[in-house]
Amino acid sequence: MTATDAGPAGALRIAPSILGADFGSLASAVREIDAETDWLHVDVMDGHFVPNVSIGPPVVESLRRYSPRFFDCHLMMTDPGRYLEAFKKAGADGCTVHVEVGGSASLINDARSLGLRVGLAANPDTPFEMVAPFLGDIDLLLLMTVFPGFGGQSFMSGVMTKVSEARREIDANQLDVDIEVDGGIDVVTAPVAVGAGANVLVAGSAIFSRPKPLDAARALREAARTGLR
Ligand code: DX5
Ligand code: ZN
Numbered sequence: 001m002t003a004t005d006a007g008p009a010g011a012l013r014i015a016p017s018i019l020g021a022d023f024g025s026l027a028s029a030v031r032e033i034d035a036e037t038d039w040l041h042v043d044v045m046d047g048h049f050v051p052n053v054s055i056g057p058p059v060v061e062s063l064r065r066y067s068p069r070f071f072d073c074h075l076m077m078t079d080p081g082r083y084l085e086a087f088k089k090a091g092a093d094g095c096t097v098h099v100e101v102g103g104s105a106s107l108i109n110d111a112r113s114l115g116l117r118v119g120l121a122a123n124p125d126t127p128f129e130m131v132a133p134f135l136g137d138i139d140l141l142l143l144m145t146v147f148p149g150f151g152g153q154s155f156m157s158g159v160m161t162k163v164s165e166a167r168r169e170i171d172a173n174q175l176d177v178d179i180e181v182d183g184g185i186d187v188v189t190a191p192v193a194v195g196a197g198a199n200v201l202v203a204g205s206a207i208f209s210r211p212k213p214l215d216a217a218r219a220l221r222e223a224a225r226t227g228l229r
Contacts, residue, residue, distance in 0.1 A: 004070045004093045006039070006117050009139065009176035012228065013038035013200045014221050015072055016213075017182070018063075019054060019151045020204025026059070027066040033207060036217035039070040041182070041202045042092070043151075046077040049101065050149035057083065057090035064091035072096070072140075074121065074182065074202075076148045081107050088114045096121050096142050096180075099130050108137050119180070123147060124156050128165045135175055140200070141166055145193070146183025151204040155184030160196040167197025187219055191227030 007013070016037055021029035030040065042060060047053040060071060073092040077083065080097040084107075087095055096119025097107045104120060111118045119140035122131050124147060131141060143163055146153040163179060170177045180200035181193045190201050201224055203217075210216035 004068065006070050006094060006139070006178075009178050010199050012194065012221075012224060013178075014217055014224070015039040015041040015180070015200055015202045016207045016217060017041040017043055017151065017202050017204035018208075019043040020206075020208035022208075023055075026063060029208060029213070030063060030067045033213050033217050034067065034069070036214055036221060037067075037069050039072040039094075039200065040067055041204075042071055042073045043204075044073060044075045044077060044083075044087075045149065046079075049078045049098065050076045052149045057086040057092075060087060060090040060092055070094065070117075072119075072180075072200075072202075074119075074142065074148075077101070081110055084111050084114055084116065088116055093117055094119055094140065096140060098123070098148075099134075100126060104134055105137075108134060112137075121148075121182075122162075124159050128162050128169075131166075132169065135166075135169060135173070135177055138177060140178040140180055141170075142180045142182055143198070144183055145181050145185065145189075148183070152209075153184055155186075155189040155192075157189075157192065160192065163193065163196040163198050185220070187223035190220055190224040194224050194227030195229060 094117035121142035
């Protein structure tokens, strides 16, 4: 499986979260929004790190046949290291692990060795200092704007201080690291997050719960552009 190119770090990207889609018709949901999709965000929940269970490598493998986009897999798992290879084989392009589970240095190394684009995620109450030491080793920093586990929650604007802090640090050191926000992103909150320094916007409900998901994704992109500095 050849990896899909993520595109240049720092560019504005819309990453629809399939967690917001109807799991009974994932393939058509993904195809329907393809024209407005930069990355496809795949939420993986293990029922341990978060109190919910979602999908795993077999679904990634099946979806791969229906989407040529960059598969951005968000591993909300206590032991992501056990599954990195399976996700890679299934067709994941990037995998993001949570800093809260520990062992970040070796997880980053393992993901890199497998040829994955590497992300590190932090929950809303995890301080920037926890992820700062790894900025030189990752491609993406995911700053959660809700506590992970469920779609449809409200955006936590307090996280924007951390987004700005991360943006300053990344720019000051000229690092090629994307800043992704995930949770409660819609046409109102997207420009706020982009204004603070985020460039990858994950959205589930704001796309898939709308009557016309493709139009909703387009509207989200247009709204996000208004936040560009
Ligand atoms: C939360 C997930 C998110 C979530 C986003 O645990 O990581 O990707 O599905 O959903 P919305 O956009 O509905 O907040
Ligand atoms: Zn996610």
